[in-house]
Amino acid sequence: MKLIEYPDAEMMMMRLADILASALKQTLVTHDRASLAVPGGTTPGPIFDNLCSVDLDWARVDVLLTDERWLPESAARSNTALLRRRLLVDRAAAARLIPLYADAPAPEDKLPELAAGLAPLLPLSVVLLGMGADMHTASLFPGADQLELALTGDDSLVAMRAPGAPEPRITLSAAVLNAAMARHIVIVGAEKRAALERASGLDPFDAPVAAVLKDTIVHWAEA
Numbered sequence: 001m002k003l004i005e006y007p008d009a010e011m012m013m014m015r016l017a018d019i020l021a022s023a024l025k026q027t028l029v030t031h032d033r034a035s036l037a038v039p040g041g042t043t044p045g046p047i048f049d050n051l052c053s054v055d056l057d058w059a060r061v062d063v064l065l066t067d068e069r070w071l072p073e074s075a076a077r078s079n080t081a082l083l084r085r086r087l088l089v090d091r092a093a094a095a096r097l098i099p100l101y102a103d104a105p106a107p108e109d110k111l112p113e114l115a116a117g118l119a120p121l122l123p124l125s126v127v128l129l130g131m132g133a134d135m136h137t138a139s140l141f142p143g144a145d146q147l148e149l150a151l152t153g154d155d156s157l158v159a160m161r162a163p164g165a166p167e168p169r170i171t172l173s174a175a176v177l178n179a180a181m182a183r184h185i186v187i188v189g190a191e192k193r194a195a196l197e198r199a200s201g202l203d204p205f206d207a208p209v210a211a212v213l214k215d216t217i218v219h220w221a222e223a
């Protein structure tokens with residue numbers, strides 16, 4: 001893993017938008033389409049605000065989440081709703097959203113359908129991940145019921161329930177995240193920096209982010 005420190009979070013979010021846009025443009029030189037997987041949660045909104053207005057051929061870009069909370073888009077915690085509000089607007093409105101949620105009581109009900117939508121995109125071009133202070137990334141949570149499958153299995157998508165997550169989740173597996181052509185993690189604040197440094201010496205079953213650190217660029221700024 002390589003860590004880049006920024007003087008402030010605003011600058012980091014702008015720079016990350018540039019980095020993601022450049023990687024997508026580069027992919028589109030040699031491929032018909034490019035894919036971008038992004039986190040939900042509270043951190044990435046300002047990156048989306050910068051990225052959505054970038055001049056690139058968004059009609060050839062597939063956008064998806066690294067993980068989703070099993071909630072309808074009308075819910076405040078829906079990561080898809082965040083994407084629609086802050087990334088899939090302006091020029092980026094031309095991108096195609098690959099859903100990680102469909103209307104059904106549980107993620108297991110829709111896993112095959114959602115995995116079929118994801119399959120043509122693999123390997124992903126660019127992945128941006130977030131991380132919680134508990135060292136979860138995507139929805140690979142410590143103590144989650146399907147963590148072993150998500151860390152060691154071949155499935156692209158895994159349904160997940162975890163003590164640290166208030167609702168069921170669906171997540172890209174470590175196999176999919178690690179196969180991506182480029183991988184970045186964005187974190188803000190001293191607590192997450194300390195957690196990340198701790199995680200790099202731990203087993204992924206205790207610190208799931210450790211499963212995706214190889215060849216990953218971590219971007220960090222003070223809160």
Ligand SMILES: O=C1O[C@H](COP(=O)(O)O)[C@@H](O)[C@H](O)[C@H]1O
Nearest residue numbers: 039040041042043130131132138
């Ligand atoms: O629940 C989630 O949490 C992580 C971290 O979120 P943050 O609010 O601490 O930035 C996020 O990366 C993930 O995509 C999301 O579903």
